[in-house]
Amino acid sequence: MSHIELPSYLDQSEAVRERFTRLKQRPVILEVKGLGKDFESPQGRVTALRDINFKTHRREFVCVIGPSGCGKSTLVRILAGLESHSSGEVLLDGRPVHGPGPDRGMVFQGYTLFPWLTVKQNVMFGLKMSRRTGMEDQEAMQWIDLVGLARFADSYPHQLSGGMKQRVAIARALANQPRVLLMDEPFGALDAQTRARMQAYLLDIWKNIDITIVFITHDLDEAIYLADRILVLKAHPGEVQELIEVPVPHPRNPDQFLSPGFLATKARLEALIHPPQSEETGLSEDHLNLVRMVPLDDEVSDVY
Numbered sequence: 409m410s411h412i413e414l415p416s417y418l419d420q421s422e423a424v425r426e427r428f429t430r431l432k433q434r435p436v437i438l439e440v441k442g443l444g445k446d447f448e449s450p451q452g453r454v455t456a457l458r459d460i461n462f463k464t465h466r467r468e469f470v471c472v473i474g475p476s477g478c479g480k481s482t483l484v485r486i487l488a489g490l491e492s493h494s495s496g497e498v499l500l501d502g503r504p505v506h507g508p509g510p511d512r513g514m515v516f517q518g519y520t521l522f523p524w525l526t527v528k529q530n531v532m533f534g535l536k537m538s539r540r541t542g543m544e545d546q547e548a549m550q551w552i553d554l555v556g557l558a559r560f561a562d563s564y565p566h567q568l569s570g571g572m573k574q575r576v577a578i579a580r581a582l583a584n585q586p587r588v589l590l591m592d593e594p595f596g597a598l599d600a601q602t603r604a605r606m607q608a609y610l611l612d613i614w615k616n617i618d619i620t621i622v623f624i625t626h627d628l629d630e631a632i633y634l635a636d637r638i639l640v641l642k643a644h645p646g647e648v649q650e651l652i653e654v655p656v657p658h659p660r661n662p663d664q665f666l667s668p669g670f671l672a673t674k675a676r677l678e679a680l681i682h683p684p685q686s687e688e689t690g691l692s693e694d695h696l697n698l699v700r701m702v703p704l705d706d707e708v709s710d711v712y
């Protein structure tokens with residue numbers, strides 16, 4: 409079988425290298441220093457996160473990826489101020505984070521719109537919460553327009569598709585004009601086509617406003633397509649494995665999914681997240697220990 413020779417994921421074109429140089433000269437918006445989180449559970453102490461360190465620069469797009477249970481959701485909840493941490497600190501614009509605040513917008517996987525409010529009212533609700541009173545309809549409409557839903561401003565959530573609901577959730581989060589947008593698998597519940605469209609929308613939105621994004625995902629392609637850098641975590645305990653600079657140039661487009669830089673990055677993520685089978689057992693850690701639940705003489709046994 410012939411193999412395609414891929415470049416190293418560390419190889420960067422001149423343009424990509426220059427982009428990273430400029431990006432790292434921008435101010436640091438969010439800094440995570442020595443962050444740790446332990447949970448006490450009936451089974452004992454669980455170290456969900458250990459010594460996590462990273463910085464995001466202004467208008468940077470960082471994706472966080474890792475196997476199930478590596479602490480992605482715990483990390484984003486701590487960044488949002490919804491969960492306390494056990495050690496280390498989170499600094500936003502150099503100030504410690506000690507709870508939720510309008511400087512951080514959140515978009516979750518589940519649809520979190522108020523079903524009894526229209527699209528416009530949902531967007532305005534966020535603004536009222538952040539005490540930006542006196543907000544005009546017009547301002548809400550600008551955010552709704554940004555996510556391409558002007559025609560649906562007076563619709564209720566049940567009248568919208570899944571993708572449209574997530575666009576409203578993004579508009580609502582952005583209307584507060586946060587410094588950072590925290591997104592926890594926001595497109596995880598969408599079908600593949602809608603998900604691809606939402607990724608393109610998000611990149612368009614990000615290009616047009618001054619926002620730094622931390623985006624949690626399980627999906628390797630999604631992470632490479634969206635991110636400037638990808639923070640790769642490992643599980644038990646959740647620790648940083650690597651912070652990868654994505655060598656795929658901007659502007660991003662779906663044709664790049666098969667480019668050598670994209671495939672090389674994907675191969676690296678695969679190796680980090682789904683390591684080869686263990687040498688001792690020949691089985692990967694998540695091998696299922698299947699127990700036979702049907703009698704041996706079951707009439708369909710012979711077809712397997």
Ligand SMILES: Nc1ncnc2c1ncn2[C@@H]1O[C@H](COP(=O)(O)OP(=O)(O)OP(=O)(O)O)[C@@H](O)[C@H]1O
Pocket residue numbers: 447448449454455456474475476477478479480481482483646
């Ligand atoms: N409230 C809690 N009490 C006890 N343990 C918890 C709690 N929340 C999370 N954990 C544990 O912390 C670890 C990290 O969980 P977390 O949900 O952050 O991981 P994740 O990477 O988001 O997982 P997934 O990708 O499956 O959603 C897991 O081992 C989990 O069991």
